[in-house]
Amino acid sequence: MARALVTGSGERVAAVAERLYAEGLEVVTAAAANELDDLDLGRIDHYVQLPVAVRPLGETLVGRVRSFLSDGLLGRFALVERVLPVLVESATVVLVSGNTPGASLPDDEHSRLALLHVLAHATRAEMATRGVQVTVASGSRTDFELVRFALRGGEDPAARLANGSAMGEPPEEITAKQYEDWRTEVMGLLQVHG
Template sequence: MTSVLVTGGGERLSEVAEAIKATGAETTVVDSLDRLGEAVAGQSFDAYVQLPVAMTPRSGSLVSRVEQFLSEGLLSRFRAAETVLPALHDASTVVLVGGQTNIDVDAPDDQQARTALMRVLAHALRAERAPAHLKVRTAGPEWSGADIAASLEGGAPSEAPSAQTGDREAIGKAYADWRAEVLGLVRVEF
């Protein structure tokens, strides 16, 4: 039986978890990053689905609210992935689901920057496990729970918008170049 870890928060968590359970997979759901380390300790997973986290905006300056969005939202996904990585098999599948939007309508938003951070996380996960073949995909916020569940087995979403298809293709094609560039920064002296 396939074991799948699903993390994140908000309304989509139960929808996605139920869709994965419907495939017959053993599903572990963690809705708080505070409990993530405890939940994965001693466990092993075939797949990991990372949904956006739920956040409650705090008061303060606009700069403070944007900082919260980044640190408790987008960047917390890197910490979550780092916590989960030791519990994944070398050939596991990871699906990073986009949709982390700014919690404050007055705050500036840059969807391209958010997408770029997801790509960086995908590259970092692959590089961390190289030469093993960790499969990492990104999924857009428009993917249904069923689409996400199907992607764990290599399926495509029922209606893949061309922008998301382009993102997935770009990640795959750019990975070798990115890895060579990063590894090219390493110096070995004898």
């Protein structure tokens, strides 16, 4: 039986998990990376990462933004890193946007989405030899649509970043070999300069 993992906070985790279960999958849920330590993950065929609720802390606006980024968006990198070893060959990963800082902090939706795309590219590079498909999906997608991405992969045009070209053309397809080469280069730089 195929297994799915859904992480994030709020009622949406249960709703997405329920839809995956209705598709015949065994489903495991967790709200944070430390909760994964208490679970027997075994092998994961489909991973849906929903946003986590963050309560920014800090004495200054800069401190609260830092807290929002480190506990919310950057915390999502820790979750993916923890899940990487249990992803099976040809697994699907869906990174769902939606970490909004609320009215008390300045927001830059494009930058938040760009960080999710950085996470997606790093995940693709790390898992290039195993054929893992990674989708960045808009938080405005329905639970049904998120489950469809989890089961079939694909691209969400609503979560696409502009590539800077005047025509708005999508970026060229990056092959698994190119991701492997990029990963090797980055890891070499980290070892030499880290």
